[in-house]
């Protein structure tokens with residue numbers, strides 16, 4: 001179980017990105033984390049994965065625990081060894097390296113050659129397209145293939161908990177469907193997943209439970225089905241029109257492209 005309690009995070013001592021976030025990811029589950037631009041989703045993942053300092057961020061109070069052990073005192077490498085692995089935002093694959101070299105970069109330092117080989121075979125089984133391109137430069141892969149490589153690279157570290165930051169970003173609907181199925185497949189192998197998404201349709205489809213972050217606070221939480229049924233999520237994140245909502249073009253009820261507006265709480269009665 002991954003548990004975050006009353007977490008406060010700032011950047012440069014000034015920007016209060018998280019203001020008392022509490023959430024949990026039970027073992028073997030998929031939790032979706034929705035929220036508009038700037039809500040603090042990536043900040044939460046960075047805090048859990050120990051990469052917050054690289055972004056000049058700091059935890060001012062609160063706890064992050066995996067099975068009762070604090071992750072906040074561990075550095076990023078130790079957190080990976082603990083079994084918590086992040087697929088970073090924007091994929092961050094090494095474009096000049098081959099597919100195989102990228103995968104090798106994902107395995108933890110103490111993995112034996114045979115376990116690396118086994119894990120790589122599993123990744124190639126999950127993503128046949130990567131097997132076909134194993135000796136090719138990663139930078140020449142399509143956006144969807146690069147996302148699969150980024151996921152495959154994270155799997156090389158044998159995660160217990162996988163943190164994913166907007167894996168569907170910039171991908172065509174057909175590829176987003178594939179990513180959703182990959183997440184379900186990974187979860188069916190016993191890996192818990194914390195899935196940050198602006199594509200609420202895909203996220204709520206694969207998730208067991210869901211949270212909505214709004215300006216650094218959790219404004220809604222519940223089972224994925226419950227959240228998909230709330231007016232706030234339907235209007236703001238599933239693109240459904242609302243009689244009293246005003247869209248980007250000023251017309252009532254038109255869906256907001258790209259992201260949801262701030263102030264979700266006004267929808268929550």
Ligand SMILES: Nc1ncnc2c1ncn2[C@@H]1O[C@H](COP(=O)(O)OP(=O)(O)OP(=O)(O)O)[C@@H](O)[C@H]1O
Pocket residue numbers: 011012015016017035036037038039040041042043044055056057
């Ligand atoms: N390195 C940084 N330095 C200063 N402020 C930052 C930094 N990174 C993020 N922020 C600020 O912290 C807040 C939360 O940002 P964060 O990137 O976590 O949001 P997000 O929910 O991931 O948004 P998006 O959907 O755009 O990815 C925002 O106000 C953002 O401007």
Ligand SMILES: [Mg+2]
Pocket residue numbers: 041042043089165
């Ligand atoms: Mg983000």
